[in-house]
Amino acid sequence: MLRAGILLLFSLWAVLSVQAQHRHHGYCGNGEGGEWDAMLTERLLRNKQALEDQPVQFRSTIYVPLRIHMVANSSGFGRVTHAQVLDQLCKLNEDFADMDVQFYIKGLNDNINNNGIYTTQYSAGLVMNNLRDATALNIWIVDVAAGSQPSPGDLGVTLGYYSPTRDWVVIRRDEVNSSSVTLSHEIGHFFSLKHTHNGWDSTPWSPTIGNPAPVNSPGGVPTERQDGSNCNTAGDYICDTPPDYNGFGFNGCNYNIAQDPTGAFINPDEQLFMSYFLNCVRNDYYFSPTQQNLMIADYNSTARNYLRTSAVTPNLTQITSAATPVSPINNDFTPGYNIVNFQWAAVTGADFYLLETDVSAAFNSNPTRVVVSGATSHTMTTLLANRTYYWRVRPYNAYRTCAPFSATAQFRTNNMTVSADNIEELNQWSVFPNPLAEDGRIQVQLQAAQGFEGRFLLYDVAGRMVRSMGSHRISGGYTQLELDAGGLLPGVYTLTLEHENGRELRRITVAK
Numbered sequence: 001m002l003r004a005g006i007l008l009l010f011s012l013w014a015v016l017s018v019q020a021q022h023r024h025h026g027y028c029g030n031g032e033g034g035e036w037d038a039m040l041t042e043r044l045l046r047n048k049q050a051l052e053d054q055p056v057q058f059r060s061t062i063y064v065p066l067r068i069h070m071v072a073n074s075s076g077f078g079r080v081t082h083a084q085v086l087d088q089l090c091k092l093n094e095d096f097a098d099m100d101v102q103f104y105i106k107g108l109n110d111n112i113n114n115n116g117i118y119t120t121q122y123s124a125g126l127v128m129n130n131l132r133d134a135t136a137l138n139i140w141i142v143d144v145a146a147g148s149q150p151s152p153g154d155l156g157v158t159l160g161y162y163s164p165t166r167d168w169v170v171i172r173r174d175e176v177n178s179s180s181v182t183l184s185h186e187i188g189h190f191f192s193l194k195h196t197h198n199g200w201d202s203t204p205w206s207p208t209i210g211n212p213a214p215v216n217s218p219g220g221v222p223t224e225r226q227d228g229s230n231c232n233t234a235g236d237y238i239c240d241t242p243p244d245y246n247g248f249g250f251n252g253c254n255y256n257i258a259q260d261p262t263g264a265f266i267n268p269d270e271q272l273f274m275s276y277f278l279n280c281v282r283n284d285y286y287f288s289p290t291q292q293n294l295m296i297a298d299y300n301s302t303a304r305n306y307l308r309t310s311a312v313t314p315n316l317t318q319i320t321s322a323a324t325p326v327s328p329i330n331n332d333f334t335p336g337y338n339i340v341n342f343q344w345a346a347v348t349g350a351d352f353y354l355l356e357t358d359v360s361a362a363f364n365s366n367p368t369r370v371v372v373s374g375a376t377s378h379t380m381t382t383l384l385a386n387r388t389y390y391w392r393v394r395p396y397n398a399y400r401t402c403a404p405f406s407a408t409a410q411f412r413t414n415n416m417t418v419s420a421d422n423i424e425e426l427n428q429w430s431v432f433p434n435p436l437a438e439d440g441r442i443q444v445q446l447q448a449a450q451g452f453e454g455r456f457l458l459y460d461v462a463g464r465m466v467r468s469m470g471s472h473r474i475s476g477g478y479t480q481l482e483l484d485a486g487g488l489l490p491g492v493y494t495l496t497l498e499h500e501n502g503r504e505l506r507r508i509t510v511a512k
């Protein structure tokens with residue numbers, strides 16, 4: 001569990017003196033005490049033994065499937081954004097690259113609206129269990145991380161936790177980004193690691209406790225010594241992580257205030273993910289070699305069968321370019337506001353595109369966010385009339401989530417509606433060249449499932465019909481025909497193909 005909060009408001013000493021009166025004992029249980037703590041210690045020691053029996057030799061990358069639950073309140077508000085999740089996974093894989101453990105999206109649930117899960121998971125275990133993916137590492141992104149009912153006097157804000165009984169990770173939505181260390185820390189717990197300050201979670205060393213520190217920490221775990229003489233049986237039970245007595249929010253990245261029971265000043269490694277030092281340079285955080293091996297041992301344990309057997313190698317294709325918006329044409333009007341078709345150029349490696357639209361260029365008014373799978377177009381039917389909209393697209397696949405958004409494009413809706421009915425007989429059609437050549441001839445290619453009678457009409461951006469191009473018999477199969485649009489003023493037009501049961505549109509540009 002990771003906490004922060006009060007420490008930002010008061011000095012270290014104020015925090016410690018308050019703590020002397022109120023235990024902020026683990027309401028997530030990743031601190032000492034309680035069932036969760038005991039379970040984690042037991043697993044860690046078992047993994048330690050397994051590591052001794054059979055040292056880890058990892059040569060190929062491990063791919064861990066993630067089920068990510070993006071939870072909103074019961075009204076559907078306050079959900080973490082897809083972009084935050086993609087940024088976070090990009091960083092997570094960077095954090096774990098050293099140890100050849102990588103994560104990929106097995107599933108992204110972005111439709112969970114539940115107040116219980118959102119703020120009080122301890123009361124929502126049943127519904128969460130039903131949604132839990134039994135063959136993935138489950139991550140719940142919520143507003144308030146609360147794995148058990150808080151007690152009076154609990155301090156701080158829980159940023160995230162791992163529940164060993166439910167075997168899932170819960171993290172606050174405002175911790176999901178590329179600068180927080182919380183998710184990597186919680187996944188350390190998931191793979192059986194304890195805090196480097198194990199034993200000092202609830203009552204960190206303070207001047208009240210005094211120097212030298214007692215032989216046993218307040219949590220009952222033997223106090224680890226600076227000289228390493230008891231590192232196997234004290235503190236976090238790991239020998240390449242130095243002693244750490246900072247259970248709560250030391251405000252800095254150079255801790256040198258506590259002495260071990262022999263009187264030696266301890267020198268913790270503040271950059272370890274499993275510490276509570278939150279103020280070091282973000283990219284300096286790491287897992288020690290033994291911590292890495294213990295996590296691999298945990299992955300190889302029977303408890304993690306469900307991850308190993310379900311894991312696949314995800315699409316590893318790098319995504320090296322951003323997407324390019326194509327339609328609606330930048331700064332253009334759309335033919336109707338009620339049905340707007342978005343198109344963008346395909347990006348190599350992308351299996352998904354995150355499409356965002358909003359009336360605000362900062363995408364913070366009331367954005368529509370859609371994940372488009374396996375296509376480079378999407379139709380929206382919820383836009384408003386007479387508004388300027390901004391839109392952008394971000395390509396990703398289950399494993400590659402680091403690509404940025406495209407440049408932002410914009411368009412304006414008018415107040416006209418267009419028919420939603422597609423022509424059933426028509427499989428596909430296209431027009432070219434576009435922009436039109438000087439002769440104004442439009443080539444139309446059609447692929448029809450069966451023959452039908454269709455009429456071509458041309459409209460300007462204001463929705464006025466500027467030319468009727470007559471009725472044509474479209475036969476089943478492939479048809480190419482030519483229309484005359486000569487003599488039009490430069491601008492953007494809508495060519496419609498109309499049929500008694502439907503209508504379809506294509507944009508055409510007449511160049512200057």
Ligand SMILES: [Zn+2]
Nearest residue numbers: 001002030195
């Ligand atoms: Zn923790």
